[in-house]
Amino acid sequence: MAKKYHFEIPDKNISKKEINKNAFGESVPRDNYSEHGLSLKSSKELFKEHEFRKKDLQVLSDIFLQISTLDDLKIKNHSSKFENLGFKLISTIPDNQSIGNFKINNEKFQEFETKLDEYIYTEENKYKTYFAPIENIKPIPDETKVVSINLESTEKYNIIINFFSGLKSNEIFSLEKLLNSEFHDRDLEYSFCNISNKIVSVKSYLNGEEIKNILNEFNSIKDIQLNLDYYVTNCIKGDSINHDIIISPPSSSSAICIFDSGITTQGPIIPSFVRHRINSYLPYGTISPQYSHGTFVASRCIFGDNIEYQISQKKLDPYCYVIDVPVFGIDGSGNLIGMNDFDLSKVITEVIESLHTEIKVYNLSLGSPFSLTDNYRSHLANTLDILSKEYDVLFVVSSGNILSSLGQYPDEHFTHPNARIGSPAESLLSLTVGSIAKFDFESSVSKRDHISPFSRIGPGTDGGLKPELVTHGGNLVSPYVLAPFSRIATCGFFDDGISLAYDNGTSFSSPLVSRYSQMLFDYYPFANTNLVKALLIHFSEKREIFEDFDFDYKFTGFGEPNINKTIxxxxxxxxxxxxxxxxxxxxxxxxxxxxxxxxxxxxxxxxxxxxxxxxxxxxxxxxxxxxxxxxxxxxxxxxxxxxxxxxxxxxxxxxxxxxxxxxxxxxxxxxxxxxxxxxxxxxxxxxxxxxxxxxxxxxxxxxxxxxxxxxxxxxxxxxxxxxxxxxxxxxxxxxx
Missing domain, CATH: 2.60.120.380 (Jelly Rolls)
Structure with missing residues (x-):
């Protein structure tokens, strides 16, 4: 039967119609505008006394501060008035809508001071529409900038210091020089990172007192957060692969880039499909890649989910090639050494900048073991979003694994806070992939086509949908244990290159979506990332959760992609x-x-x-x-x-x-x-x-x-x- 193909909507089918825009605003009365202005002037002078001595204001054109309105007002409703005074709203406070963080240019601040005097001393209280909503002006409190860190502790924290985005490139250069001098004078080690002039950050090991000292010297610090560590696991070796197997040529000459623990160099099969190895990013202290996890992931990108069946038929059908970027390794004692939030972000940025014109799909089967909280985004998730937008590439990220039972299954287990996704699965523009079971038996925890018991769930940190998709990642045996040699586990290649391997996890469902994504980029060579994501999501089939549970996107997202229907x-x-x-x-x-x-x-x-x-x-x-x-x-x-x-x-x-x-x-x-x-x-x-x-x-x-x-x-x-x-x-x- 002849193949049928989807229809292209021609440009002539698109009409543009002008939008009729209307704007409204509130006015705020004051009993005495002049007295109100004098109060603002007092808080403004206190702000200058506290902040204008900070070193970064010598090299930056913007000043960062906090403005509050009356308690019953939403600051967003008045931000346009503040813009007339030179203030640009950059963030609001989740639990208090009357407070916002703003920035203002140096020259605009001087104009603001002049306007404030006119507001106070003119008979008509000039600019009162703009000033009246302001209740207070003050520095952004240090305690709102520090996440999960005790500033009174003498313990050294592995931290990331993030600066507000929007700095100019010449200002970032000057800020880096200033930071170098500051950390050198204090005899502190640090590493600086600038991602696309949008994410400017520093990694260091500091105690509470040292963190407070840095906060006292820099006005432009947005937040200071812990530098998360990422992890991968080892898979279990299975049967050897017979030598008489036939390996077909790959269907595509394209490649998927894999950030993982390295892809084996052994055996006649897997190395043939590794187009390029970038070994320059192995963590400090390692002597070689770890190979086990990365080989398993790569084999599922190359050969898909039915590797055991292909082996039984004595014929392997590869789809594409892979590019190997090991970011986990082992030391001399065989211990796994991984990367942290900061270093992994730098590595991925450098690789994307180098490969984005050639490679569209990047697989990240890795994650932090800690569940995320509302409105928190990791350094790495921010990085993935910036790179996705700038280079139109697709990151496929695993949702993460629940490592142990969290209570009675499934109710207590999946309602526990630790069942929520971990970094970097919160990345807004990445495709996050959870796991479903494809095989079951009497003692297995989950049923066929139901969510895997270990698969972390949403929502995302903004309350939105995560994960978007699910594919086969395995199952567990009651009460909550791995059964590696049973059919309920997933199958891949072991790091000796000549054996099968077995494991469970969202790490092994993600490669299937990476594979599907690459197929669509190949099939639709004109497609941007939006279209590839739209096709995968649109033609996904909903998967079950549990009996007596209402359907909720946070478990299995839009479902399992049907790659046949996407094409x-x-x-x-x-x-x-x-x-x-x-x-x-x-x-x-x-x-x-x-x-x-x-x-x-x-x-x-x-x-x-x-x-x-x-x-x-x-x-x-x-x-x-x-x-x-x-x-x-x-x-x-x-x-x-x-x-x-x-x-x-x-x-x-x-x-x-x-x-x-x-x-x-x-x-x-x-x-x-x-x-x-x-x-x-x-x-x-x-x-x-x-x-x-x-x-x-x-x-x-x-x-x-x-x-x-x-x-x-x-x-x-x-x-x-x-x-x-x-x-x-x-x-x-x-x-x-």
Whole structure:
């Protein structure tokens, strides 16, 4: 049977319509504006006395401070007034909406002082609209900058000092010189890192008193957090592989980059598919890569999930190559030595800067053993988001493993705080992958196609959906133990290169999504990362949680990707489009419903629509991290023209500021065939560029629920329509 391919929505099907914008604001009364101004002047002078002696203000053009309003006011509602005084809101306080952190340029601060005097001393209290909401101006408190550190402790902490983003490149250079002098004078070791002029940070080992001294000298410190360590595990050796096995040529010449413990150099199989080894990043104190975990992960990127079956058939079918970047090693005693948050971020940045034009998919089957809390993002997660946006690459990250039972399964186990994802799985723009079981027996903890008992769950640190996807990562035996040689474990290659290996974990589900992602980049060579993510998410099939549990995205996300459906169409019609939204116009994306839905009264129309975009992120603002969001409207064709319809009763995932939107809507009447539309609008926060555009990808699937209408053929054979089939643009690959 001939293969069917998805449809491309042509640019002529996209219309832009201007947005009518209205703005409103509150005014704040004061009993005596002049007295209020004198109070502000007093707090301003105290601020200057405390902060203007700090060393970094000698080389930076911005000053960082905290402004509060009256307790019953939301500071965000008045930020536009503060902008008229030169203050730019950079973050809000999660548990107090009347407080915000701001920055102001040196010159603007002097203008602010002049305006403040005019507010106090002019008869009409000039600028009172702007000043009246301000209750206090003060330094950002040190205690709000320090995370999980006791400043009174004499213990040395492995820390990362993060500076506010938005510094100019010449200022970063001057700041680095200043930091070098500061740490040298105090006889302290440190390491400096600048990632894309957006993440500026220092790693050091300091006690509480030393941390306080640094805070006293630098106004631009955003926060100081513990430098997390990352870990991987060893897998268990299985049977030897017979020498008579046939190895097919790889289906693709592409490669997936793997940051892990190293890929074996032994045996005739795995090394043949390692295109390049970058061994220069092994941690200090190691004598070689660890090989066990990384080889297992790489084998699943190359050969997929059914390695045992391929071995039994005496034929291995590789898909692609891999690039090996070992970031875990062993010392002379065989102990595992890994990397921390800071060092791993530097390594990944350097590799992406070098490889991004050639390599699109990067697998991170690693993580911190500690669960995350609301509004916290690790240094590494921030780094992955910055690099994802800047270089349009895709990071595939494991959700992490629950290492022991957390209580009665599943209720107490999965409601425990330690069941939540760990770093760097909170990365907003990465694909986070959890695990499901594919095999079970009487004593196994989980059932087939249910969440694996060890798979960490969401939500993300912003309350959004994590993990997005799940694939096979194994199962456990009751009460909560590994059964490595039973069929419920996952299979890969051992580090001797000639044996199978067995293990369980989200580390081994992630490579399957990396493999699928690479297939889509190969098949759709024009695709950006948004489209690849949208296809994987759209064509994922929901997976079960447990009996008596209501479905919740935080367990298994959108489900398990069906790679076949991402590439080839069935009887439904799927439209794909990649576009860019500006701030002034709606994008109306047009698609068609075939006439057969009107002719066949027993048919039932269903639309499934997935939208993925890659927002700018603001590492200064953990509560407002994503800087863009999209609103969506569906416009159907009726006998009386086009009409917008409500999506509130649809099966949907809509969360403001989330980079993924999805809804399903079913229709049985009150519509006609022909041209329908999806209307998209861009909103931003913290982005001041009026010319900013947001790239997005949209997948629109038209389905007959009854299965009577071959929707694909109806669209394909309609001579009045002009949709391109991707068979003319895509590379026909072997995706098995």
């Amino acid at each position: 080839y169409a069935d009887n439904s019609a799927t439209y794909l489009y990649q576009g860019n939204l500006d701030l002034d116009n709606y994008d109306y994306v047009k698609f068609n419903i075939p006439h057969q839905f009107v002719n066949d009264q027993e048919s039932k129309l269903k639309l499934k629509i997935t939208i993925v975009y890659n927002p700018e992120v603001d590492i200064n603002s953990p509560t407002e991290y994503s800087q863009t969001r999209l609103s969506v409207k569906l416009v159907k064709n009726t006998g009386r023209g086009h009409r917008e319809i409500s999506l509130s009763d649809s099966n949907n995932y809509f969360r403001q500021w989330s980079p993924i939107l999805q809804f399903e809507k079913t229709f049985s009447r009150n519509f006609i065939d022909g041209e329908w539309e999806v209307a998209l609008r861009l909103y931003t926060r913290g982005i001041i560029d009026p010319n900013y555009t947001q790239s997005y990808a949209i997948v629109i699937e038209v389905i007959d629920v009854t299965g009577k209408i071959n929707v694909y053929d109806e669209i394909k054979n309609d001579q009045t329509l002009h949709y391109n089939s991707y068979e003319n643009l895509a590379n026909d690959i072997n995706y098995a």
